[in-house]
Amino acid sequence: MRRRVVITGIGMVTPLGLTAADTFAALLEGKSGAGPITHFPAATYPTNFACEVKGFDLANYVRDTAPYDHGGPNIRFAVASARQALDDANLLPHKLDPTRIGVYLGAGEGGDDVSALVTSAAGAADESGFRADHGKFCEIARRLHNPRREELVEMHQSSAFVADEFDLGGPNLTTLTACAASAQALGEALELIRYGDADVMVAGGSHSMIHTLGVTGFTLLTALSRRCDSPTTASRPFDATRDGFVLGEGGGMVILEELEHAKRRGATIYAELSGYGTTGDAYRMTDPHPQGRGAVRAMKDAIRNAGITGADIGYVNAHGTSTPANDESETAAIKGSLGESAYRTPVSSTKSMMGHLIAAGGVVELIVSVLAMRKGVVPPTINYQHPDPLCDLDYVPNAAREVAGIRHVLSNSFGFGGQNITLVASKM
Numbered sequence: 001m002r003r004r005v006v007i008t009g010i011g012m013v014t015p016l017g018l019t020a021a022d023t024f025a026a027l028l029e030g031k032s033g034a035g036p037i038t039h040f041p042a043a044t045y046p047t048n049f050a051c052e053v054k055g056f057d058l059a060n061y062v063r064d065t066a067p068y069d070h071g072g073p074n075i076r077f078a079v080a081s082a083r084q085a086l087d088d089a090n091l092l093p094h095k096l097d098p099t100r101i102g103v104y105l106g107a108g109e110g111g112d113d114v115s116a117l118v119t120s121a122a123g124a125a126d127e128s129g130f131r132a133d134h135g136k137f138c139e140i141a142r143r144l145h146n147p148r149r150e151e152l153v154e155m156h157q158s159s160a161f162v163a164d165e166f167d168l169g170g171p172n173l174t175t176l177t178a179c180a181a182s183a184q185a186l187g188e189a190l191e192l193i194r195y196g197d198a199d200v201m202v203a204g205g206s207h208s209m210i211h212t213l214g215v216t217g218f219t220l221l222t223a224l225s226r227r228c229d230s231p232t233t234a235s236r237p238f239d240a241t242r243d244g245f246v247l248g249e250g251g252g253m254v255i256l257e258e259l260e261h262a263k264r265r266g267a268t269i270y271a272e273l274s275g276y277g278t279t280g281d282a283y284r285m286t287d288p289h290p291q292g293r294g295a296v297r298a299m300k301d302a303i304r305n306a307g308i309t310g311a312d313i314g315y316v317n318a319h320g321t322s323t324p325a326n327d328e329s330e331t332a333a334i335k336g337s338l339g340e341s342a343y344r345t346p347v348s349s350t351k352s353m354m355g356h357l358i359a360a361g362g363v364v365e366l367i368v369s370v371l372a373m374r375k376g377v378v379p380p381t382i383n384y385q386h387p388d389p390l391c392d393l394d395y396v397p398n399a400a401r402e403v404a405g406i407r408h409v410l411s412n413s414f415g416f417g418g419q420n421i422t423l424v425a426s427k428m
Helices: 020-028 073-088 113-121 134-144 147-153 157-166 178-194 212-220 259-264 293-305 324-344 358-375
Strands: 005-013 034-036 049-051 101-106 172-175 200-208 249-258 271-280 315-317 408-415 419-426
Touching: 005 020, 005 073, 005 178, 005 259, 005 358, 020 358, 073 157, 073 200, 073 249, 101 157, 101 178, 101 358, 157 172, 157 200, 172 178, 178 200, 178 249, 178 271, 178 358, 178 408, 178 419, 200 358, 249 259, 249 358, 271 293, 271 358, 293 324, 293 408, 293 419, 315 358, 324 408, 358 408, 358 419
Parallel strands: 101 172, 101 200, 315 408
Antiparallel strands: 005 249, 005 271, 034 049, 200 249, 271 419, 408 419
């Protein structure tokens, strides 16, 4: 028998706030988190702006910060958002069997040192990003690197640190499906609880690619907006003048819990995580299928998995990257999965304000979707001024909207490599 799974705690660290409540309030106000990059000297880069987390201090979340000294922001954001979610679920200090509480996170590359090393060895940036002095790079690497730093570069370390910090001895896993990673972590954690391998899962993800390698890599892929003269208006999903996404960073966690387990301990329930769909495009490494072939299947699978129909979806939080290819194909996919009801369903991209949090994006956007359903108000897609005839849905342009009676929300996350993840959450 498949067990039902609910969300009993949430936490996040984003460019718009250090809590879920602050982030959601900023989204409803249509605020942008974009500004000049401060993490490294970026003035000469083709894209020199991003959505950075501001005012974050790990000491507010853990008693001893020393174990994290050489860990990257991905680890710090993961532990901080996990602390928030566990506190919110009233699980700290937990008196439950720790072997029945697991961790499943989406992640990307880790560690501060690689970025710091490359920055130290870099010359002036050109049109492709940084240019490295290879001799200087090797000399600094030999001087700085050690076994501890090597360990912290490993991408599973965020999951390991969360488990260690909070004594969570259940299943411990990491997924590396790029921009879909934290959404996939939620979906797979859902399945672990549904079929009895855990009672509680801390699920989500964290990431920061606002460093020399990250910005250069996305520059080479021509994925980033180059509107350096106006960072706050650069992310413009579904707008005809979109020219790329704005890089973000952060972390988000949810506490997933078996329904009866949550009821027995009197937990507050935000929503049921009711549907999960996962597919591959089998098309190209960086471009989505033009008609959203894999995305359609992911959405249909998630809707079917939730036991509902496309007409039941009351809000879609789109992947909505502000790239020409994604927004057009995602629009086609939403229509292909929801049918005629797609034109009546509010769709918005919160990346227009937070930027693209890469591996952390999916969980943060699922939390936003759940809060929108609970509060009856959906966040806007800001910077939407020029309609694109190929993107013809209701994108909630520029201002939040009250929408009564939402019972089910859908959140999309699509990753480089053609991974497609869709999650459905339902009101309890």
